[in-house]
Amino acid sequence: MDTRKMTRREILRLMTAGAAGASVLATVSCVAPVETTAPAAEPAMEGFDFKRFDGESLFIHGENHPISELVAEVDQEFLELTGISLEWELAPEAQARQKTLLYMQGQDTGLDVWETAIPIEKLKFQSEGWYFAINDLLKDPNLSDPDWDSGDIAAAGWQWVTLDNGDIYALPSFVPQIIYAFRRDLLEEKGIEQPKTLEEMEAAADALHDPPNMYGITLRGKAAVWVMWGAFLWNMGGSWQDEDGNLAIATPEAVAAAETYVRLLQNYGPPGSTGYDWLECSSLFSQGQAGMWVDGSDLIAKSENPENSVIADKIGYSLLPEGPGGQFGPVACVGWAISPFSQKKEAAFYFLQWATNKSNQLRAMISGSPAARVSAWEHPDFAANSLVPQDWIDTCVESLKDGVAVPMIPEIIPVNEFGEAVSNALTQAIEGGDVAQLLQNAQDELEPVMQASQS
Amino acid sequence: MQETRHDAARATVKDTNAWGRTGIGDWIEQRASLVFIAPAVFAVLLLIGYPLVWNLYMSLQKWELGRQPPEFIGLTNYINALSAPRFHQGVFKTLYYSALATLIPTTLGLGAALAFNERFFARGVLRSIFALPMMATPVAVALIWQLMYHPALGVFNYLLSLVNLPPSLWVASSQTVIPSVALVESFQATPFAALVILGGLAALPAGLYEASKIDGANAIQRFRYLTLPLVWPYIVVVLLIRSVDALKAFDSIFVLTQGGPGRASETINILLFLQAFNFYHVGYSASMVVMLFVLVVGAALVLIRLRRDPSW
Numbered sequence: 001m002d003t004r005k006m007t008r009r010e011i012l013r014l015m016t017a018g019a020a021g022a023s024v025l026a027t028v029s030c031v032a033p034v035e036t037t038a039p040a041a042e043p044a045m046e047g048f049d050f051k052r053f054d055g056e057s058l059f060i061h062g063e064n065h066p067i068s069e070l071v072a073e074v075d076q077e078f079l080e081l082t083g084i085s086l087e088w089e090l091a092p093e094a095q096a097r098q099k100t101l102l103y104m105q106g107q108d109t110g111l112d113v114w115e116t117a118i119p120i121e122k123l124k125f126q127s128e129g130w131y132f133a134i135n136d137l138l139k140d141p142n143l144s145d146p147d148w149d150s151g152d153i154a155a156a157g158w159q160w161v162t163l164d165n166g167d168i169y170a171l172p173s174f175v176p177q178i179i180y181a182f183r184r185d186l187l188e189e190k191g192i193e194q195p196k197t198l199e200e201m202e203a204a205a206d207a208l209h210d211p212p213n214m215y216g217i218t219l220r221g222k223a224a225v226w227v228m229w230g231a232f233l234w235n236m237g238g239s240w241q242d243e244d245g246n247l248a249i250a251t252p253e254a255v256a257a258a259e260t261y262v263r264l265l266q267n268y269g270p271p272g273s274t275g276y277d278w279l280e281c282s283s284l285f286s287q288g289q290a291g292m293w294v295d296g297s298d299l300i301a302k303s304e305n306p307e308n309s310v311i312a313d314k315i316g317y318s319l320l321p322e323g324p325g326g327q328f329g330p331v332a333c334v335g336w337a338i339s340p341f342s343q344k345k346e347a348a349f350y351f352l353q354w355a356t357n358k359s360n361q362l363r364a365m366i367s368g369s370p371a372a373r374v375s376a377w378e379h380p381d382f383a384a385n386s387l388v389p390q391d392w393i394d395t396c397v398e399s400l401k402d403g404v405a406v407p408m409i410p411e412i413i414p415v416n417e418f419g420e421a422v423s424n425a426l427t428q429a430i431e432g433g434d435v436a437q438l439l440q441n442a443q444d445e446l447e448p449v450m451q452a453s454q455s
Numbered sequence: 456m457q458e459t460r461h462d463a464a465r466a467t468v469k470d471t472n473a474w475g476r477t478g479i480g481d482w483i484e485q486r487a488s489l490v491f492i493a494p495a496v497f498a499v500l501l502l503i504g505y506p507l508v509w510n511l512y513m514s515l516q517k518w519e520l521g522r523q524p525p526e527f528i529g530l531t532n533y534i535n536a537l538s539a540p541r542f543h544q545g546v547f548k549t550l551y552y553s554a555l556a557t558l559i560p561t562t563l564g565l566g567a568a569l570a571f572n573e574r575f576f577a578r579g580v581l582r583s584i585f586a587l588p589m590m591a592t593p594v595a596v597a598l599i600w601q602l603m604y605h606p607a608l609g610v611f612n613y614l615l616s617l618v619n620l621p622p623s624l625w626v627a628s629s630q631t632v633i634p635s636v637a638l639v640e641s642f643q644a645t646p647f648a649a650l651v652i653l654g655g656l657a658a659l660p661a662g663l664y665e666a667s668k669i670d671g672a673n674a675i676q677r678f679r680y681l682t683l684p685l686v687w688p689y690i691v692v693v694l695l696i697r698s699v700d701a702l703k704a705f706d707s708i709f710v711l712t713q714g715g716p717g718r719a720s721e722t723i724n725i726l727l728f729l730q731a732f733n734f735y736h737v738g739y740s741a742s743m744v745v746m747l748f749v750l751v752v753g754a755a756l757v758l759i760r761l762r763r764d765p766s767w
Contacts, residue, residue, distance in 0.1 A: 098732045105520055124735070128521040212607065221627075223713055272606030274716035275627025284607060416733040427717035431629055 048145055053347035054083030060351065061089045061103065062115035063096040066298070067174045067334065067369045071355045074363070078354050084347055097121070103339065104130045112342040113351055116170050118160045118333045119409035120416070127413060131169035132340040137349045138168065148353045149375075156400055157372035160333035170335030171356045172372035174298075174364065177399035178231045178330040178408060179392075181285070181300045182292045183208065184316035194316060198235065198260055201292070201321045205268040208291030216268025218281040218290035219261065221430050226422035227408060228294055230330055232257035237325025240410035247450060249422055250443040253325065255436045260323075262429045274427045286311060294320055297396050301368030304387040312387070317395040319404070329399020330408035333372070370396050413453040414446075421445050507748075510741050518738030520731070525738065532742035541718070541726065542743065548633060549702060549722040549750070555637035556644070556701035561693050563641065564648025569682075571649065572656040589646040597710035600639045601626070604711075626711050629719035636720055639707050644700070648693045655689030656682070691762040695755060702751045723747045 062068035068090055075086045091099060097120065103111045104125070116125070125131050137143050138150070157172030180201075186208055187194065195201040205216030220228050233239070238253030248254060265273045268291075270284060278299045285293045286302070286309035293300060306312040319329050336355050338348045354360070361373040365382045376382060377397065383390075398404060409415060425438035483490055514532055516525035536542045571582050588596065603610045604625035612622040625635045659682070667677050683690075705724040708714070714721035714729070721729075723743055731740035 101520055101732065101735075124521075215607070222715055270607045271622060272624040272627030274629075275604075275606065275624070275712075280605065283605075287608070289607065414734065420729065420733065423715075424717040427715060428629075431716065 049142070050082050050145075050350075052142070053344070053350060056083070056344055056347045057085040057087060058112040058344060058348055058351055059087045059089070059110055060113045061096065061100060061111055063093050063117070063334075064090050065093070065115075065174075065334070065369075066367045067364045068115055070363045070367060071360055074360070078351065081354065082350050084350060086351070093117070104128065104341075107341045108339075109341050109343050111339045112344050112348040113336055113338055115173075116335055116337040118170065118335055119407065119411065122160075122163075123411060123413045123415075126163055126169075130340060131163070131167070132338045132342075132345060133167035133169055134171075134338060134349060134352070135166070135168050137346065143346055143349055145353050145357075148357060152358070152373050152375045153356075154372055154374055154400060156331060156405055157333055157335075161335050170337035171352045172333050172335040173356050173361070174334040175370050175372050175400065176296045176298050176332055176334075176408075177370065177396055178228065178294060178320065179297045179300060179395045179399065180292065180294050180318050180320045181303070182316050183311065183314055185314040186291055187316070194318065195321045197321050198232075198323045202260070202264060205264060205292060209268040211270075213289065215270045215284070215290045217264050217292040218270060218276065218284045219265055219273065219294055220276055220278060220281060221265060221269075221273035221427060222275060222277045223423055224277065224419070225426045226419050227330075229257060229261050229422070229426055230408060231294060231320045231328070232261050232323070234328040234330060234406045235320055235323030235325055236260070237323065240407065241412070247418075247443055247446055249446075250436070250439040255439055256324075258426060258429055258435045258439060261426065262435055265430050274430050297392070297399075298369045301388050301392060304368070304389070304392070313389070315389075317389075317391045319395060319399060327404070328406040329401075329404045331399055331405045332408040335372075412450065414449045417449050418446055510744055513738055513741035514745050516738045518741075520735035520737050528738075532739045533746070535739065536742050536746065541721075542723075544718070545721055545723045545726045546750075548720060549724070549747075552633050552637055552704065552708075552720070552722055553698055553701035555634055556640040556704065557694060557697040559637060559641040560644035560648045560697060561690065563645045564693060565652055565690065567645065567649040568652035568656055569678075571653055586646040586650065588643050591643065593643060593706045594710050596643055597639055597707040600642070601711055604635060626720075627716060629716055632712055632716065632720045636708050636711050639711065640701065640704060644697055648697065651693050652686055652689050655686035659685050688762055691758060695758040695762070698754050698758060699751055702747070702754060723750075
């Protein structure tokens with residue numbers, strides 16, 4: 001009997017077969033493996049009763065993110081539709097996640113729904129029993145809106161919100177990916193072709209680099225540097241973990257990825273890159289002072305807003321250029337989940353469906369937040385109203401395709417410790433430390449943490 | 456009839472007195488001081504005592520944030536922390552940061568107090584303007600300084616370029632991050648130091664200065680042998696409050712660096728926050744809280760002792 005475990009890449013390949021992109025690219029034939037698609041509810045005998053929980057109120061905890069802010073702005077629609085009023089608590093990402101922990105630890109019955117940062121929370125919350133499975137609610141014709149259309153959610157989205165035991169614990173709302181943005185106009189001026197490989201990317205950064213007015217590239221060097229480095233890791237042929245689940249952050253591929261990342265910043269990045277998070281990168285890029293940027297698709301999309309950016313309509317997009325290991329699109333997912341301690345789970349399920357319905361997902365798409373629904377990507381209103389150009393869309397869609405999508409964040413319980421240790425290593429490397437040694441130190445530091453989390 | 460009413464009234468008063476002497480009124484009267492401080496004692500026990508004891512209890516447990524019940528492990532958390540190089544570095548960074556964030560505002564505050572103690576045009580207005588940073592929210596101040604520290608777009612490097620000085624990386628470099636963060640704290644704390652010392656200066660007897668001038672003491676001698684010893688108790692108060700504040704500083708460091716670049720500004724407070732809320736090790740984190748508490752109390756005791764030292 002073959003006991004070899006599937007690699008994460010294989011799992012991702014399976015799960016993203018024909019994801020959002022498949023539909024947009026008219027290759028719908030390979031959509032969604034059966035086990036990752038939510039069961040469709042039987043049609044209700046009579047019209048769906050939206051007012052079943054009329055007069056209820058729900059407490060929603062989420063992140064200060066366009067995808068949740070957009071929904072919060074139109075919550076009056078939910079009240080009119082269902083009679084359920086919503087009380088919101090939106091906080092910056094880090095604070096929101098910490099507060100979620102406190103709600104769960106305190107088994108707070110006041111919290112009904114929260115916005116789950118799936119790659120960060122999935123395994124920890126699963127192990128603690130902090131997710132509430134909604135499979136039965138999805139199947140219940142009296143609770144599941146027949147127009148909600150589960151088949152329209154990208155397979156990648158379903159995969160992220162499904163546990164190994166088949167429990168579905170959230171409805172996906174947001175599927176961001178890491179992409180590469182470059183100043184199309186400047187490359188054209190200099191007669192440089194769009195970089196197709198990491199070597200060409202480095203050469204283009206060199207050509208564009210003209211400090212202090214223009215830096216060849218801007219990349220994160222602060223806390224979340226490890227997530228962006230992950231994109232280089234995959235393209236270099238590495239991965240977060242080996243086939244046995246051991247950490248693989250000090251392999252030759254990982255070191256090569258880090259060396260490329262560090263070299264780009266040291267040679268062509270702005271001074272003080274170790275103080276750059278996405279906001280600093282965004283400011284520099286939007287002010288026309290950086291030639292390239294690798295970051296989250298939704299964050300890069302902000303540079304297309306002419307109110308905040310002098311380079312709107314001058315940006316080209318692609319996946320991070322190809323490396324020795326290929327070209328991949330790191331993908332993550334955010335969703336709405338029902339608290340297991342909520343006393344109003346069925347009403348909360350109404351909210352989950354409404355927050356991820358077609359119109360709200362379309363709103364998200366138009367604002368530049370990659371939605372989990374295929375129909376939102378395809379909608380003519382998106383193309384007509386969005387600030388993002390076609391190659392941004394094509395790039396995001398490409399990242400969701402079979403064989404391209406890879407996990408943006410490793411699926412391990414101590415993911416925060418992992419990120420902190422790897423970021424520390426990378427930041428020190430950017431400041432001039434020995435890349436290989438620093439990654440090895442991080443690996444050595446994390447191995448006992450991994451063992452403790454598995455015991 | 457009239458007499459009867461009078462007797463009855465007297466009897467009532469007598470009864471009341473009897474009740475008062477032996478009852479709750481007398482009890483309250485005898486222990487008035489206890490009764491008056493009881494609400495404060497209750498509040499302190501509830502808000503300070505209970506968390507302190509609970510934290511001590513947590514620090515003796517293997518306690519991961521989650522449903523797993525805590526497990527008593529004695530002093531293991533303390534031993535683990537004391538043997539971890541990261542904790543040692545955290546202590547060193549905490550002390551380094553605290554020294555800067557105490558001495559810079561105290562020194563600047565002393566200078567400002569001496570300046571504002573002199574009479575000059577618009578002194579009152581300038582004093583008010585000088586006190587403004589003290590009233591701003593630390594997080595808001597840190598966010599604004601973060602923009603000003605931006606290595607490429609920030610105003611500080613622009614100002615340095617105006618005087619032909621090379622740009623600094625400020626909070627983006629491991630070498631300069633702690634002084635840079637301490638500078639933000641100093642910006643907010645200097646007015647406080649100045650106000651306290653100014654109060655001390657205002658209380659100094661003018662006759663002593665006149666006598667010293669007659670004796671031929673110059674300005675430096677007057678400062679060294681008169682002003683400094685006389686305002687020393689006020690300076691110690693500033694040092695005491697500042698050092699305690701600096702040792703427990705969190706907000707401005709977290710906003711500006713989150714302990715970075717890497718772990719270059721990871722003070723104990725940042726480390727224990729990470730351990731508790733990002734890594735879920737609340738028991739381990741609680742042991743660090745206890746050790747930080749000991750450090751803060753120790754620093755306070757040293758300074759209080761210094762204040763009593765009559766040698767100045």
